[in-house]
Amino acid sequence: MRDAQSVNAPSLLVVEDDSELSTSLMLYLESEGYDVELATDGTSGLEEATRLPGYDLIVLDARLPDRSGFQILRQARAEGVRTPVLMLTGLGDHEHRMRGFEMGADDYLTKPFATEELLARIEALLRREAQAIPEDGVFNVGGLTIDLxxxxxxxxxxxxxxxxxxxxxxxxxxxxxxxxxxxxxILRDVWDLPAEVETRTIDRHVNALRDVMDGTDEQSWAIQSVYGIGYKLVGADPVQSAANA
Structure with a gap:
């Protein structure tokens, strides 16, 4: 269990059974100003992930000796944990990435990785969490203004x-x-269709949205392809809250 030594530092839980990797990650992230707790197996990882007060972010290995990271993620989400989760997966492990996103992972990083990239992913997730989309608000993205x-x-x-x-x-x-x-x-939540349905309708609608937004290629589009998986929207900036509209 973490102590209260760094009350102002973002708190991270790293669940990783490779002792050399987990220790090096802890030392690196602590040097970057984070308060880091380690869990080296699934049982302790689940205990920490669901402990109150919660962590600011969880780095979770997909492969653990006693229970998988997916089992931990599923149980944590079922218990109401909304903490951002960055999954660590094996090289080319597409199926694991898909499962992670389906169960509520927020991002993934493929091993082996540079610690600088891990830090960048962590910082991006924490920034996004700090700028959570309210139920109502006005946002600029891709040259459009969206009033929710x-x-x-x-x-x-x-x-x-x-x-x-x-x-x-x-x-x-x-x-x-x-x-x-x-x-x-997207099929389930937007189209209300079963996940087994094969359709290119999503791509056509994404392309229609891109046509009215800024950008001419994958690097500049606000709606970016995550190849083989789906889509994500980047660069949305709040204009004002509904209360100030």
């Missing part, structure tokens, strides 16, 4: 005509900004 309360989209003050499904997809990605939405999740 009014359910309107404008560009340079002029209305942008979207179909109901295009708007639903845009709002869905906005509320998950920075977090990957798998095709299965």
């Amino acid at each position: 309360a009014q359910q309107t989209v404008t560009r340079d003050g002029e209305p942008v005509q979207l179909t109901d499904l295009e708007y639903a997809l845009l709002e869905y990605l906005l509320r998950r900004r920075g977090r990957t939405a798998t095709r299965e999740q």
Whole structure:
């Protein structure tokens, strides 16, 4: 259990059974100003992940000796833990990444990785969590202004005509900004279709949204492809809250 030595430092839980890797991560992250707790097996990892007060972020290895990271993630989410989770997966382990996103992982990093990239992912997740999308608000993204309360989209003050499904997809990605939405999740949550359905309709709607947004390629589009998995929206900036609108 972590102590209260760094009450102002973001608290991280690292669940990793490789003692050499976990120790090096702890030392590195502590040198970057984080308060780090280690768990080296699934049982202690679950205990810490569901402990109150919660951590600011969890780094969770997918493969653990006594229970998998997916089991820990599923149980933690079932118990109401909403802490951002960065999953560590094996090289090319596509199925694991898909399972992680489906169970509520916020991002993943493939081993082996540079510690600088791990730090960048952690910082991005913590920034996103600090700027959580409210139920109502106004946001700029990709040259569009989206008013969630009014359910309107404008560009340079002029209305942008979207179909109901295009708007639903845009709002869905906005509320998950920075977090990957798998095709299965989009089919289920936006189209209300079973995950087993194969369709390219999602791609057509994403392309329709890109057509009215800034950007000409994958590097500049606000709606980015996560190849083989789904899509995520990046770069959404709040304009004002509904209360100040």
